[in-house]
Amino acid sequence: SYVLSQPPSVSVAPGQTARISCGGDNIGLKSVHWYQQKPGQAPVLVVYDDSDRPSGIPERFSGSNSGDPATLTISRVEAGDEADYYCQVWDSSSDHYVFGPGTKVTVL
Amino acid sequence: QAQLVQSGAEVGKPGASVKVSCKASEYTFNNYFIHWVRQAPGQGLEWVGSIKPPRGGTNYAQKFRGRVIMTSDTSTTTVYMELTSLRSDDTAVFYCARELGFPDSWGQGTLVTVSS
Numbered sequence: 001s002y003v004l005s006q007p008p009s010v011s012v013a014p015g016q017t018a019r020i021s022c023g024g025d026n027i028g029l030k031s032v033h034w035y036q037q038k039p040g041q042a043p044v045l046v047v048y049d050d051s052d053r054p055s056g057i058p059e060r061f062s063g064s065n066s067g068d069p070a071t072l073t074i075s076r077v078e079a080g081d082e083a084d085y086y087c088q089v090w091d092s093s094s095d096h097y098v099f100g101p102g103t104k105v106t107v108l
Numbered sequence: 109q110a111q112l113v114q115s116g117a118e119v120g121k122p123g124a125s126v127k128v129s130c131k132a133s134e135y136t137f138n139n140y141f142i143h144w145v146r147q148a149p150g151q152g153l154e155w156v157g158s159i160k161p162p163r164g165g166t167n168y169a170q171k172f173r174g175r176v177i178m179t180s181d182t183s184t185t186t187v188y189m190e191l192t193s194l195r196s197d198d199t200a201v202f203y204c205a206r207e208l209g210f211p212d213s214w215g216q217g218t219l220v221t222v223s224s
Contacts, residue, residue, distance in 0.1 A: 031209075033210040035153075043145075043205075045211070088211075096155060097211075
């Protein structure tokens with residue numbers, strides 16, 4: 001089965017840039033989606049199809065996927081960005097959704 | 109904006125079953141898959157499976173096959189997930205989510221606690 005990897009944690013100072021990686025076999029051939037989850041809340045989609053943003057998501061959130069790994073970038077980090085972030089793809093070989101293990105972003 | 113409202117917390121005994129509902133509104137119910145995702149306490153997101161109204165075609169994760177049953181009711185625009193043969197490690201929050209090529213709208217989550 002397809003496996004995604006993410007760093008367990010990323011720490012960043014306010015105003016700086018956070019980069020969260022998502023690795024997987026030939027991930028550049030897949031569409032990667034990213035979710036933000038704050039404690040006690042449902043996940044929220046922040047980037048879809050590698051680099052598109054849903055309406056209402058700040059431009060500070062951007063994504064790229066030109067190969068292993070895919071990356072979610074949060075520019076000008078704010079305290080409110082502190083959350084867990086998950087990448088997700090659809091594995092065509094198994095017809096299953098796959099989530100990464102998640103990355104906890106801490107704002108220093 | 110699609111809305112998904114889930115039923116309240118459930119408690120089930122080991123070996124028993126629980127059934128969680130997810131009522132959809134503000135979009136055409138029959139046009140989209142609904143997925144279920146599990147999150148154990150302090151853990152990550154785990155895909156359980158999906159269902160496509162109105163015919164109810166399902167796709168379950170290998171881990172849950174034989175224990176999960178997903179159904180849909182177009183008259184009430186509600187999707188159900190029943191988890192059988194409950195174990196202690198099934199204690200988790202279960203989310204439903206609408207698929208737009210990816211899960212774009214999520215329910216608020218339902219806590220299922222397995223306890224004797």
